[in-house]
Structures are given as C-alpha cells and as structure tokens.
Amino acid sequence: MVQQEDLIASKLEPPVRDARAISRAALAETARDLLRAGGLVTVVAPGGSGKSSLMTELHQAVAQEQIDASWLGLDAQDNDPATFALYFIRAVQAIEPRFARDEQTALRANPVRDFDALFDLLHSRLGQSVRHAVIFLDDFQHISDQQILRFLNRLLAQRPSGLSLVLASRHELPLEYARLLVAGQVVEIGPESLNFSHAEMSTFLERYHAVQLSESDLQALDDSTEGWPTGVQLIGLALRRHKGPAADLIHSFSGRDRDLTRYLVESILKLQPERVRQFLLQTSPLRRMSADLCIATTGNSDAPALLEQVGQANLFLISLDREGRWFRYHHLFAEFLQSEFRRRDDAGFRQTCLRAANWCETRGYPSEAVRYALEAEQFEQAVDLIARNAMRVSMFDGDHYTVRDWMRNLPEAYHLHRPEILLSHAWSCAFSRDTQHALALSQQAIDLLDSEEASTWSLSEEARERWLLWALNVQAATHACSDDIEDCIRRSAALLPRVPDSEPFLLATLANCLSYSYFARREFEDSRHYALMSHEQGHRADAHYLSAWGDFLHGLTLVESGNLNAAGELARSVQKDSEGLGLGQRSYVAGLAALLSASIAIQRGDFATTAEHIDVGRAFKDIFGPVQPQLVALQNEARLHVSRQQTEKAYEVLRDGQVAALREQHRRLYVALAVEEAALQLTADDVERARNTLRRTGLLPADRKSNSLSRAQRDGLKLLDAGVHLAEGDARPALRLLTSLQQGRGAETRGGFALAVTTHRAIALWDIGSEKEAARQLDRALVAAADEFHVYPILSAGKKLLPLLDYLAEKRPAAASESLGPVLELQNWLRDYLGGSTHGPPPTGASAPQSVTERPEILTSRELEILRHLQAGLTNRQLADGLILSVPTVKWHLHNIYSKLGVGNRGAAVAAALRQNIL
Template identity: 40%
Template sequence: MVAKTSSHSIITTKLSAPECDGRLITRRALFDAFVRTQGSILTVVAAAGSGKSTLLAEIHQSLATSGTGLGWINLDPDDDTPSNFATYLVAALIRLDPGAKFDDLMLQGRTPFRDIEPLFRRLLAHVSNLPRDAVLFLDDFQHIQNDVILFFLNKLLASAPPTLRVVIASRQRIPLDLSRFRLRNRLIDVQQEDLSFSAQQAYDFLKLSHGVDLGQKDLALLLETTEGWPTGLQLAGLALRKHACQTSQLIEKFSGRDRDLSTYLMEVVLRSQPEAVRQFLLATAPLTRMSAGLAAAVSGHPNGAAMIEHLSRANLFVIALDREGGWYRYHHLFSSFLQDQVTATDPTLLSRVFERASTWCEAQGLTTEAIQYALDGQHYDRACDLIATHAATLTMRQGDHYTVLEWMRRLPERYHLRTPELALAHAWARAFSRDSDRATAIADRVLQQLRSQDGWNLPQQAVTEQSFVARVIQVMASGANDEIDNAIELGIALRKELGDDRPFLTSSICNTLSYGYFARQEFELSARTASEAYRAGHRAGVPYPTVWAIFLQGVAALEMGHVRSAFEHSGRAVDCAHTAESSRGYSSAMAALLSAEVALQRCDLDRAAEFMGLGRSFTATFGPLYPLFLAYRIDARLSALRGEPDHARRILMDGQDTALSMGQPRLYLNLAIEEVTLRLNAGDITGAMESVARTQLLEDRTLKQATTFRGEHDALKLLRARLALANGDAALALRLITMLLQQQPSTGSVSFALTLRAVRAHAMWADQRPSDAIRELDKALSSAALEQHAYPIAHAGPGLIPILKAIVERRGDAPLGGDLRVKRALESTLLTTLSTEDQSLAIAATGAALHDAKPTETLTDREIELLRLVEAGLANKQLADALLISESTVKWHLHNIYSKIGVGSRTAAVARARELTMLK
C-alpha cells in the first residue's frame, strides 16, 4: 500500500517483495548456497525479463518463516540521490530489525542535508549491531549510479556483521567492490545463463502457467529462439494460447531473444486482448503502482478490481505488491512496452492519466502522490494549487520542510511565486534548512509583490496576513543566520504589531526572540519569552512551535542551574511531541535532545545515550545553530566519557566542517573549543595544542570575533586558563579564572560558573594548595547538589579525582543528614563518571544515597495517577490505554519516577511512594 500520511509519506509498496506465484518454476538450486552461508552476498545480473525479481521473491518467501529479518527496496531512478536512498534504506532496516530504534535515522533520511556522511555512519553503526540474521534485498540496482551512495554501500558491505546477507539484482554490472567476497567464497553470482530455463523447466512452465503442451520438436525450436529467456517464454505462452495458426508457424517468426522478439510478442499479446482489456492496459501503463480504485479512475473501467484479477489470472505481467492484493504493478518490460504504445498512438493519454491519478490520490488523502502525479504530468497549475494548499501546514505547523523543498525542486521556478502561500511556505522551509539567505530573498520578494499587488490582486485582509507571515520569516531567518541583534530588534517591533489575535505567528516570533536572548546569555528573559511562545502555541493548537518553546525553556533553565525544572520541561516536550503524529520526527527529535542534555547534566550517561538515538538527527538535519551545536556536543561528550576520545574528536570535526559549509563561525568556534577541552580532559596535551593550531583558537582575530557573544568570549578565556594549567602554569590559570569569576554577572550562566569553580579547584590543587582546593570544590558541590547538576563539575576533567577522594576521606563514615547525603550522592556520581567506570555504579550509588533522604523532586499529578494504576496491577499497554498516551510515554514517566525517588522497579516505586506519603 501507499502510506496515507501526507507529511512524511513514503511509498510503502517499494518496501514490499512481490508475491511469489505458486505456478512458477522453483529456482531453489540457484540460492541454496546463499541461504546456507553466513555473511554472503547474492548478485543477479541479467537483462530485463530474465526473472531477477521473481528469483528474489522466491528467496524472500523461503526465508519468511525462518525468523530471519527481511528488508526489501524496489529501487527506481528517484532513489539515485543520497537523501531518497537513505530514506528507503532506513525504512527497510526498520522492517529488517523492528525492535531497533531508527526514528532518528528516518528523520535524517527525509532531510535534504548537504552532508550525507553523518547519516551513513549512523547507518553503518546500526547495521553492525544487528541482533539476528537478516537479509537486505535491493532490486533494480541499475538505477543506482551516485558515487556517494556506492561509496557508502561498499563500506556497509565491508563492515557488515556475519548476521547480515545482501541480495542485489540489476540489469547492468553492479558497480560495487565485491572481490573480497568472491575470494572468501561468500559471493553467489547468478548470471543471465543461470536464469535461462532448461527444456524440462520450459515445458513445465508452459504447461502449468498457460496450458500449452508443446511437442519435443516445437519445444526445441522455441528454446533455440528464446534461449530459455523466461519473459520470452511467458510471452510465447500468451501468444500460443491466443494464436490461431499452427504452433510451429508462430515460433518460426520469432527473431531471437532481443527487443524485436519482445516487441513482436507483446504486440501479438496486446492485439489478442479484447478491446476493453487493451484500453485498460494502455490507460494504466503510466502508473508506477495501482490499486483497483486508482486503475478504475484513470481508465474509466467500471470494475478495476475485476480487471486486475483478470490480468492476474491471464498472466499478463501484473505483480502483486502486498499480500492483501491492494496494490499492483506491471512487469517493467511490459510497462515500458505499453507506455511506448501510448506515446505512439495517443500522446495526450499520458497527460490525462496523470491528471486523473492526481485527482484520485487527492481524494484518498494521498497528498504526496497527488502532487507527484501532477508534476509527472506537467500539470503545474494543479501542482501549484495542491502545494499551496498543503505546504504551509507541513512546513510551518508540522516541521516537515523536506517534503516542501522536494516539491519546489520539481516545480519549475516560474511557478514559485504563483501564490503568496506557495512562496512563503517555500521560504519558511528554507529558513529551517540552513538556507536563510534564500528564505529572506523569497520573503522580500513576496512583500514587494504584496505592496504592488503585482499579479495576486488579494483583498486587503489577505495582504495584511501574508505580510505578517513574510515578516516573521525575515525575523526567523535572521535568527537562524546568527544575526541575533537584528532578529531581536525586528522581532520586538513585530511582536507588538501582531497583537494577541495571531497565536501561531506570535509563538513563532517569541521563539525567535527567546532564542536570541539565549544567545546573548539573557537566560531569565529567554525563559520568560519562551513561556509566552508556549502559551501562544497552545492557543494556536500547534505542537511544533510549542515543542520549540519548551525546548528553549529547558535549555535556559539548565544554564540557570535549574535542572529539576529542565527535567520537567523535557517531560512536557515529550508529551507534546507525541500528540502530533505527523510531526513526530522533528518535534520528537527536539524533545529527545532536551531530555538527553538533562540526563547528561546529571551524568546519567545511559539515559542520555538512549535519548540521543533520536536527538542525534540534528547533526544532519536543519538548523538553527544551538540545537545543532547541542547535538554534536552531547554526542561527543558521551563518547569521551566512555573512553572513546578519537570518536569524540571525529564527531566535533564533522560538526566543524558543517559549520564551515553553513557559514556559521560561532558554531565552528564552540565546537573547536569543545574539541580542545575534551582532548585536555583525556590527558592529550600535545593533541590539544594541535587542535588549537588547526582551528586558530588563540589568534587575536578569533578572540575579536568572539566578543560579539559573551558566552564564546568567556569560553575562550577559560580555555586559555585550562591550557596554562595543562602546561604546568597553575598560577596563571588561577589568575585567569579568578578574573573570570569576578566578571560573571549574577544573571549569567550558573552552569559555566560551576565549571569555573571546579577548574579553579584543580588549579589550586596543582599549585600545592590542597585545603583551598577542597574548599573551592566543596562550594561547587554545595551549589550543584540539590539539583544533582553534575556535568559542569565533571567537565573540569579527571584532575578533580584526587580532590574528590580527599573530600570523601575527610568525611569518613560520619553520619550524614539529608543535605549532606545528597551531596555525597553527587560526589559518588562524579567519581564514577570521571573514572569512566560503569555508569550503573553511579546511578546505584545515587539511588542508595537518596533513598533515606527527602526527595529533591516531587511527583507530578500525572505521575501519581500513573503509580496508582501501577499499584492496581496494570501493564504498560493498559496504562497507555487508560491515560490515553503511548507506551513509550508510559516508559518515560516510569523512568522519571524511578529517578526522582531513587528506585529501580515498579514494585519498589509504589512502596517508596507510599513510604513518602505520595500515595494515600
């Protein structure tokens, strides 16, 4: 079937193996070795009509009941772009391994990002960890010529685990490096001659499929003419069944297994059909796939289902694309022949078919297919109307920028300003696709035409509303382009003009303002403005800008040291993202990114890694700068804390390349500072200095560029102090850090201040001042303990370990009160994290320390309601149904409850909640 979701729709029949017709001759001998050999590759290279897809379908069917994971892609010319190929490959991997979490990869695959490498690396990582035997089928591989895709597939095949096998069918030589598999006897290479039918197979096929019983002489002549070509025999069977003359006379007219033969036989087959069947075949030939309803709509036949059934019974090259018999396609060779006939006899029929197909798909809610058919048929007026109707909802309210950009790519540029709705949807998508200059240019052009009424002739109210949208895009594009002061100035003025009657635009502009205040480190103002955006988004009933608002509230709260508040915001973001199924990709990724950052700030590495599975998509998707930076930073920090410094550095260098390609110097600067810092934390002083030299971080012009933003300016000064400390000049490091602490505003970043104090403690320890170092670090611990704000302290590096041990030793076994117990939990977490040991030890230590202490967080009403249902014995699915939420949201709430009250199971959570009188 075709996915009916209009926003993120992919054609799911491309992911389905054709049904294996039981009347066909088995080719089991050709793939027995493949089934038995782990890590093997089976290639099928043969001309059209040789039975490649049929062979693949039989292999697929033979494995379907074996417990093997199966993924299939029917490739077509559109898949020879990295983003399209990645989209369908990820979708196939989801079917191949349904238990895996591929949401982030699906989002990345649907995105027109400029750098495919991050996604392909993620795909390689997923494939290398497949938990069970799996087979990936790639049919019609001749369409793939893109060097980037081929390079990736070579790497995938080279690094694939033994559990993965691959089947590739192509009409042309497969341009992949398969020599190593041939040398290891793991390549099963099926050629043209292998697919040709023997005399017995040909006899059985004609008898079973067509009821044609050829004598030995006629069969030999037919085999000589067709050389056992399966499609030639299929066509011959159809012709022989219908032809009135003697069998030998018809066979003698065959000219051989080439285009002449196929054309002759197809003409014979087509002429032998009743007029109604012939007209139906020609009318449906342009369809890439068809259902009974679609076929009836384009052909005018009153019963499309009956006609398709007739074609199937008559073996007229109709292939079922699903088990339910809902969708079909013609054999490629037959489809090509039919379309040639249409072009030769009635060139206007193609255009009519595409128009009717577009109309039918629109009525069925298949918006993407409706627009594709309108574009295929060059019905650009209709395509414009459809895109203008649906694009604004997709890009502005659901965050699906890729679909809109793909439509606009196919639509000739002369139509791009056909309506203001069309142009502004395009501009909005550009603003969030790292193309803010183009977004601004389109918005400017729209405003000019609105003022001049050049060609649109809109009523004044419409002019006013579309002008507001264009101006909002201008402000957002400025923010996305890191022109923060300009975005804030324009945004404040526009916010006043919008009033309270346009909540969606108000939410969008307030989000931009909040983002700008955050960049200027005005965190309280950022949080307040994000709250306004949240309220407006709720009034508008649009989850996408609402999730953005919650994200901004959360990251501002983290900078102010309010980790518990950020934790609550992350929960709200997850809930809000799950309310909008069509926008789950972008919104859920943003919610996951915030949740990952909150978990990392508490040094809960396992939970942070779990959320980064989806949040990582920002490293290969849209802007603006901060979510992209956050995604790179979290990923790199997790790798560094797990003892993988080289991988962490590669992540950050990839981010730097992205920043350069985007023209984002501030993103580049932040990622470069992070790279040097992580190398220092790993004890690689030489490598850190190499990174400094490569990125020119200590150049005067770099510092001058950074002065525009206080955060980057201070981060560079801290880096200078850390480099001095690493090179043995503790006194200089102390002076620099002390000056930084004195200059920190009271409204500045609490998170950064914690790191400053922790590095200062390290410098004091290195300067032979252990007592001062202990006191300084204890100040940081006291500030962070209540919120369990661990990472800013851990970010000072392993140099804190001896100071932490000294603090623990001085305290000894003295009984501790609640507040000191919470501080001890933080110390335990830090020691475990900095020692890069099993993070579960830190989580267990934290839970044990918190168990007897007063909880630092209370349960929300929703969490208490959920616990009551848990106490009643409801399973997760029942909990989800009772609370009208998803099972994943139930699991998220349970995880939060465990973290808040220091338990590890449902039973313990109920008992602990009763002990704390949270349940009555």
C-alpha cells in the first residue's frame, strides 16, 4: 500500500549485517565475478536458508568495489504494478537520483492503468541513465503479477550494458532467462549451497550461543538439519537451556519443515520467560516495530528493554536501519508467532492489530493503520480509519491509488457505511479516469441521501443536505474529468448558488470545473473569472491542489489571450507555492507550474527555456485525470522537437497521444492532437502529409460531422483548412475562411488564435497580389505581439511568411523604424529564424514580470503603437509610412486616442499616457 507522503524507507535498504554473521565469502566471490561483467544471480531456497544474509553480504561486497547498488525488499503488497513501480523507481534512484522522475510524478499524482507502457518507459530510462550497477530484489516469491513479470523478463532479455540483477526467492523464479543461462551469464545459488558446513555450524553455534559441540554431535546435527541455517539456530537456542547431553536434543529434531512448528513450541517458545513469550506473541502481527510501537501494542512500558532482550537472545530479530529504531522478525518466525498467537488468543491478536492501527494513524501512517485493521478483520474499525482519512488523502493530497487500494481490500458490504468513504472513492475513481464507476458511486450516494435509507448514516437534515452537495460536487468534477464540457457547465452552474460560503472546498471545485469548461470553449473571460475564484476558495480550504489548478487555468487563459508576462508571474507563484508547501520540484503542483512555464516559453520562441521546464511537465502525458494538462504537455513536447528539426519525433508524440485519447474516449483531445499534427506538417510545408493526417483522423472537410464539434474546434479546423488552401496555392478560398474568422460574429480579437488568423490572412492577401493590404495585416499582427514577444502564432505560418517580412522591412522608412522598437525586434527575429540564420533568444525585456492584475484596456494595440511614435516626434506622414496606413486612418486613430485620454493634442496625449503608466 503506497503512501503519498513517502514509502517505507526500510524496504529500500538491506538489513543491517550482524558482525557475528557467518561469511559466505566463496559464494559471494562467485557471484561477484559475474556482477563485475553484468549478469543475473538467483538465490532460490526455502525460508530460513540464509538468502537475505547472503544478499546483504553480496550487497556490501559490491559497494566496497565502488559498484553502484540498490536494494528492494519485497512483500505481498508489492505484487501490484503501481506499488512495485514506485518502489522500483525509488530503489534505482539510489543509483541515479534523476531516474524516471517523470514517471514517478505521474504515479504519485494519479494511478496509471497502462502499466505495460509504463514499464516499457522504465526499461528505456534504465538504458539511458544506468550504466554499471546492481539491483537487488529480495523476497521475490511475493511477485506473480503478469505485468511486473513481463517487465522483468524484458529487462533480462534486453538488459542495459553493465546492469546486473540479484534475485532471492523461496520458490522457483517465474522468469525467462534460459538464454542467459546458455550464455553463461547466470549464477544460480540453491539450498545446498546455502547449507552450513561442519565448520560453519561450529562457528555459528560458538559465536551466537557460546555452544561448543563435539565432532560426533556436529555430524548428528548435520544429519538432522542438513546444515539448514534456521535448524542450526533452533538447536542453538534450545541447547542454551538444555541440561542433558546435546545428542539427546539433536536427535529429537528430525527433518526440517515438518518439525518446525512443534519444535518452536516445545523447545523455543516454552523455554522463554513468560514476559518474553508474551512480548513475542503480542508483537508478532507487526510488520515492522519500534520501541514506541511495541509499548503501544503490548501496553508494557518495559517493551524497549524486552525488544533489546529479544535481540540479544538471537530470537530471529532483524534490524532494519543503522540507527536501531526499526526491526522485524524473520519471516518464518513471524509466521509461526502469528499462527500461535491466533490459536491461543484470537481476540488478543485482533486487539494488537487495532492498537497498531491507532498508533500508526496518530503518527501519520494512515495506510499502515488501515492495513492492520483489515488484517485483523476489524472492518468497522477499518471503516472508521478510512472515513477519517479518505477525504484528506483523495481530495486534498490527490493520492488516489491509496484510496482505491483501501476499497479493494475492504469488503464491499462495508463500502456504503459512511458517506465520506463512498464519495472519496468516487472522487479517486474520477481522477483515475474510471469516470463511469465514479458516476455510479456518486449517484449511489445521492440515491441513499434522497431515500429513507439515509437514516442508516444517522444524519441530521443539515448533514444530509451537506453530503448531498458533496455528492453533486463529485459528479460535476467527474464530468470535468471525462471532458463532458457542456454537462459540466450545466451541473456546476446550477450547483454553485446552492453552496454556502462555509464550504470553500466545494466552491473551489465548482469554480475549477467552470473555469476548465469555459477554457475548453475558448471563453477566456469566464474561465479567468472562475479561475480567480478557485484560487481564493482553494486557499481558504487549505486545498493546494485546487488553488494550483485555478492558477494553472488562469495562466492558460493569459497565454491564450497573449498576456505572457502575467502568465509567467502566475507560473512562478505556483512554483513558490509548491516549494512553500514542501511538495518538491517533481510534485503535481510543480508539474502544473512547469507546464505553464514551458507553454509561455514556446509562445515566445524561447526553446532553450522550454527544454528546462518540459522535463517535469512531460510527466502529464501519462497522468489520468482532466485532459488539458495532457494536451498542453504533448503540444509542448512536439513543438520542442520541431524546433530541433526532429519532426518525426514530434509526429510520433502526437500520434501516441491520439491513440491514448481514442482508448480513453476523449474526443476533444483526439481532435486537438490531430489538428496540431496537421498544423506542424503545414508549417514544414508538407501539405500532402497534412492532408493524410486529416484523412486518417476523419477531419477532412467532407468527413466532418459539424454537430459533433464545438465552435472552438470548428474554428481551429477552419484555420487549418485555410492553411491547406494556402499551401496548395489556392489563396482565395483561404482568404474567405480567414476573413470569416477575423470579422465574424464572436471572433477573437486578441491572443494567439487571433494572431495566427491575422498572419495567415496577410499571406492570403499577399498571394492574390494585395501587397499593401497584406503588409498592413502582418504589421497589425506584429504590433499586437511585440510587447509580449508573442512569436509562435506568427512563426507557425512557416516560410511562406518570409517574402512578406522582407517587403515590410523594405517599406518602413528609416525615421519610423527608429521608433518601432519591439516591433522591429520581433520582425527581425522572425526573418532570422524562418530564413535559417543564427538567431538569439527573445529579448529579455519580453520576460519582465508584470502584475497579474491587468491594466484596464482603454487603448487598442494599434493606438498604443501610435502613442509610442508620437512620443518619438513622428509626423502624420511618417506615422502612416511606418505603420503601412493611410494618413486619414492615422488621423482617425489620433482622434480616438485624444478622446479616450481626454486631451486635445499630441503633446497632451503623450503626457497623459506617461502619467497613467501607459508609456
């Protein structure tokens, strides 16, 4: 069971080696010879054979040779792809700290269901980042999941050069490594190799038990135990208290496993003082124990001393850390003690588990607490624990794997016992892309709350109404996760007025739902309004995921609207929030900030900065939740590949995303990625390939079903159609499409889409011979983009823009050029980039932070540009020539400027603009 906050650290370190341990130097040397070159070492033997001891010695020997080594001790909970992947990644990070950070972020943020794809990525990452190293996997008998086994089989078959594996198991390994055996790249260590020799038995008994045996007694011990280390240990424990001849005791122990339980009862447990015996039984359910936990579970303040006494008596106690804080019993001994405890006092066993559960909960280990309660079959207690923790874990921490794991282990009959359990489960299903199940669960809650059965929850009318609001809130969020935009808006807008101010979490969630949905419809003002509300209410609720989502959506609206400076400030704010909350650089919140920062850098043509952020943001390609981060991550990565002339990689990224979108039935994501792929192909002047992409995805004009597309999608496809016409030399139909996009009802007048439309319209006008009007259109785009250096929408028109840029440069008079400043910088950067010349990064001034609170927009971008020229002292004729306008048009703009600023002449206009910080 994975905890969001951290994994159990003791599983990632080898047990502390006892200084008295018998060295298996010969075995270790044989294995080490192979590991130096790279290979597989298997240690397969029954429990109690000394597998872990040998593994620990070998790990130590490898480290002494300065070969990187990692360790993972497995248990039954690791037979789950998500849990195994998280622990495996963390184990490898002991060798290479940056290993699979993207995948780790995705796993922690949301469960991933396509584990074969995830494991393929891990295999690829190993090949890229790990060179000469050894990975130790202990207690492999717990692993049978086919996806995990497929991963390890592939790792064995296509092992990165220099990487070795050491696996220990009680049973034969269910892995395919015959080819490695034939190639001499496997060392197999079985039980016979692990059995003690006469000399080793003698040394062991003397070191651990101060017992010396004659040669004949050693031979009898060998005959009885066959050198089995645990058998020798049991005899040693018994001999310390045996008063007769050693031979009598040795001969009473015949065979191995079949006599173990009887022998432990008769010769070991019964020989311990009563207080030690009770301590052993009462602590046996603990998978790991500390002195404080032992006090809590036994109720005995002497527990720390008893724990120390058990260790000194060599009663199968294993230290899990070098500080001596955490311990566990040897698995065989623990299994025996648990069985004996249940047989003697089943109620006491359950009581110990409940005490352990309570202790773990108060110490911040909710997953272990639930696990103890479930193991004791104390399902009511488990229900209470889950109810107290599930909403925080799922809704506030975003740890959906843990909640779903709890529900898998809690009998279904208990799933309806508490509304918070039912709704937390539904929430986690929604954010794990199991939206149908989420809707069914939340509807089940609504039905129960609306029926007389709600009385089984003992709810007051006020509480019933409150939980009904939460259930409806979960449904709204589920529709956002399934990208059901219209239904999400309808539900969220209807519910929002019903939510009181005392429920900030609900208010923040609904605000995010509305912001997300309006953003999908490209209704940016509404999206921004609700994003700001989400930020405020999320902070009130102390729900950093919700406030971060609000900031992320707000940032996206600013990017789409062309306010890149303000978006950059928001991205930095989200990153600071992540750091302030101690979430780390690879958290979900930090990932949202990185996505936003990468998008801003892309829009500025700052591909070096994009690369710095994309490593974190790329993880969202594999996250199962709302699709917008996934879309942004895929677009960013594809555009970065194109900037590096890696167009095939870009198309592959987008096609992989389309496959995932079809699999998850996300039509909007599929259409957006198909449009992006075709648009990049048009930018590369590959119109035939763009047409093939549209044909393959069913998006050719003749194949489209308009009623299945939103207006935003139809407009995006209309721009793409215009690009196809331009690429095929058919400018007039392109011009008609672009004119309707630019001048039609509800047309976007600012931001990236408006810039792209204006730029393409300039090219269409150029192609039909309207050179001067084409220049005016392009200048309009440059003026609108210059202050923020919003270059990507213009750049995406491709090299067809070059003749028009050259024409514009020739036509600008020198007097006007001196005052154009940012416009000329943008114009020259585009000419260099599209012409293949060396170009520097965007001007640093473009990235200067501005207030997120936007200044009232009293002047248009054209009017602002004219004001700057007025400040430079240009005449009306110079203004007209520089801006590719007629003199009457310049006068008309001046009249509007004077009117808006409340002045009557040029000088007064400049003075007013300076006073108001417009210039």
